[in-house]
Amino acid sequence: MAEEAILGFLQNNDEISDSGQFAAEHNLNHDEVKNVIKSLQGFRYIEAKELKRETLVLTDEGKKYAEEGSPEFHFFLAIPEEGSISKEDLEKNLDASVFKIGSTQAAKKKWVAMGKQVSRKVQHVEDKVKESLLQIQQGLELDKENLTSLKTRKLIVTQGWTGYSDVKKGPNYAPKRKIFATDLTRENLQNWKELEFKEYNFNAMGQPLDAGHLHPILKVRKQFKDIFCQMGFEEMPTNNFVESSFWNFDALFQPQQHPARDSHDTFFLKAPSTTRKLPEDYVERVKQVHESGGYGSRGYNYEWKREEANKNLLRTHTTAVSSRMLYALAKGPFTPKKYFSIDRVFRNEAVDRTHLAEFHQIEGLICDRGLTLGDLIGVLKEFFKRLGMSELRFKPAYNPYTEPSMEIFSYHEGLKKWVEIGNSGMFRPEMLQPMGLPEDVRVIAWGLSLERPTMILYGIDNIRDLFGHKVDLDLIKRNPICRIGIESA
Numbered sequence: 001m002a003e004e005a006i007l008g009f010l011q012n013n014d015e016i017s018d019s020g021q022f023a024a025e026h027n028l029n030h031d032e033v034k035n036v037i038k039s040l041q042g043f044r045y046i047e048a049k050e051l052k053r054e055t056l057v058l059t060d061e062g063k064k065y066a067e068e069g070s071p072e073f074h075f076f077l078a079i080p081e082e083g084s085i086s087k088e089d090l091e092k093n094l095d096a097s098v099f100k101i102g103s104t105q106a107a108k109k110k111w112v113a114m115g116k117q118v119s120r121k122v123q124h125v126e127d128k129v130k131e132s133l134l135q136i137q138q139g140l141e142l143d144k145e146n147l148t149s150l151k152t153r154k155l156i157v158t159q160g161w162t163g164y165s166d167v168k169k170g171p172n173y174a175p176k177r178k179i180f181a182t183d184l185t186r187e188n189l190q191n192w193k194e195l196e197f198k199e200y201n202f203n204a205m206g207q208p209l210d211a212g213h214l215h216p217i218l219k220v221r222k223q224f225k226d227i228f229c230q231m232g233f234e235e236m237p238t239n240n241f242v243e244s245s246f247w248n249f250d251a252l253f254q255p256q257q258h259p260a261r262d263s264h265d266t267f268f269l270k271a272p273s274t275t276r277k278l279p280e281d282y283v284e285r286v287k288q289v290h291e292s293g294g295y296g297s298r299g300y301n302y303e304w305k306r307e308e309a310n311k312n313l314l315r316t317h318t319t320a321v322s323s324r325m326l327y328a329l330a331k332g333p334f335t336p337k338k339y340f341s342i343d344r345v346f347r348n349e350a351v352d353r354t355h356l357a358e359f360h361q362i363e364g365l366i367c368d369r370g371l372t373l374g375d376l377i378g379v380l381k382e383f384f385k386r387l388g389m390s391e392l393r394f395k396p397a398y399n400p401y402t403e404p405s406m407e408i409f410s411y412h413e414g415l416k417k418w419v420e421i422g423n424s425g426m427f428r429p430e431m432l433q434p435m436g437l438p439e440d441v442r443v444i445a446w447g448l449s450l451e452r453p454t455m456i457l458y459g460i461d462n463i464r465d466l467f468g469h470k471v472d473l474d475l476i477k478r479n480p481i482c483r484i485g486i487e488s489a
């Protein structure tokens with residue numbers, strides 16, 4: 001419609017001087033006219049200049065006055081020509097807003113004398129406001145004083161308007177638009193003589209690809225998994241978020257009074273609140289070692305309670321899985337093993353920039369005869385070197401299930417300081433012997449969070465941007481698919 005009108009008009013006329021006017025005269029929608037001009041201009045059928053104007057439009061209140069007259073005018077009319085009327089009566093006779101606005105404006109214009117009684121000061125008034133508003137509606141000019149007063153009364157507002165001027169024939173002008181072939185299809189190539197092909201626009205931006213994005217945690221997890229696999233580790237099955245206190249704590253020689261076993265630190269399950277099955281003979285040996293020791297240990301000397309061990313919880317560390325795996329391993333003839341896992345753990349913690357109530361833990365362990373602390377240090381050095389962390393330091397630490405225990409620190413080039421990256425140790429005989437592992441079997445193990453190295457590697461300083469319900473989706477889309485040189489991060 002608009003396209004035919006514009007091309008047809010230019011066949012017999014030199015130019016369209018104002019697209020707005022043209023639209024009005026031809027009964028067309030101006031937005032449509034603008035779109036057509038833009039597109040015809042792109043194909044150089046026509047030339048056009050952009051036109052920007054400020055126009056005045058009436059607000060809802062302005063429209064009302066243009067139709068019905070201004071409140072001051074109505075206020076004036078409500079006062080008798082001779083004598084006066086009481087303010088109360090006026091208020092009764094008039095609309096609330098007409099009374100309120102009308103009285104102020106009429107007094108300001110010195111049309112009326114206000115007091116307890118209200119009377120006219122002049123014989124005759126003209127509703128200038130209504131007149132001016134009607135003029136604006138018709139697109140007529142108005143003097144400045146009038147304009148400002150209507151603006152301050154918020155009866156009119158300025159609105160930006162865009163259109164086109166100087167719309168003329170272009171080099172490719174034709175009264176009807178040719179349809180260009182845009183694609184190199186088989187049919188188009190067969191009919192190439194009859195067709196005209198659209199020119200290529202080499203500057204056009206391609207469509208952004210609507211592809212999925214890997215989360216940084218997934219990418220770093222893959223990296224850790226690859227390192228473990230290259231070093232000959234097998235993955236442990238971690239598909240149980242719900243665990244019993246027994247495997248999460250008791251089997252690990254963690255006493256039942258330990259603060260970590262408090263509901264302030266651990267999420268306990270309401271339903272099902274307890275586990276149904278535990279290996280009874282092993283439970284008995286665990287109870288023994290807690291209460292009175294054995295295997296060269298004095299134990300903790302307290303009364304071990306089965307109810308505590310039965311309580312279900314969301315596992316607080318993947319070491320719960322390690323304890324299940326080692327128990328299973330102890331059942332058969334002994335074979336050395338290298339195990340790893342990377343999965344989710346849960347802690348009842350206050351959430352802040354560096355802590356979440358659920359996160360991922362990376363865990364590695366080696367189980368063999370005669371392992372020493374030297375083996376642990378050597379394996380850790382090799383493991384972290386493959387991540388690009390070649391400078392490590394160890395600090396003595398405490399875990400209920402390891403002795404000795406070591407915190408692992410790495411020198412962070414970016415932060416120029418030593419940062420704690422993990423925890424490690426040799427599992428205690430009080431943990432391994434009740435399982436039934438041979439006496440000379442030692443287990444070296446370590447654990448770390450997946451989020452921490454991910455944040456360091458991807459330069460993220462708020463863990464909530466990375467994981468959880470406030471995750472920054474943009475950050476996930478933007479971050480690189482791979483990083484070349486882990487050290488440079």
Ligand code: PHE
Nearest residue numbers: 317319423424425445446447
């Ligand atoms: N379970 C420990 C933690 O949650 C990590 C760890 C694993 C420590 C294995 C020593 C040995 O921090």
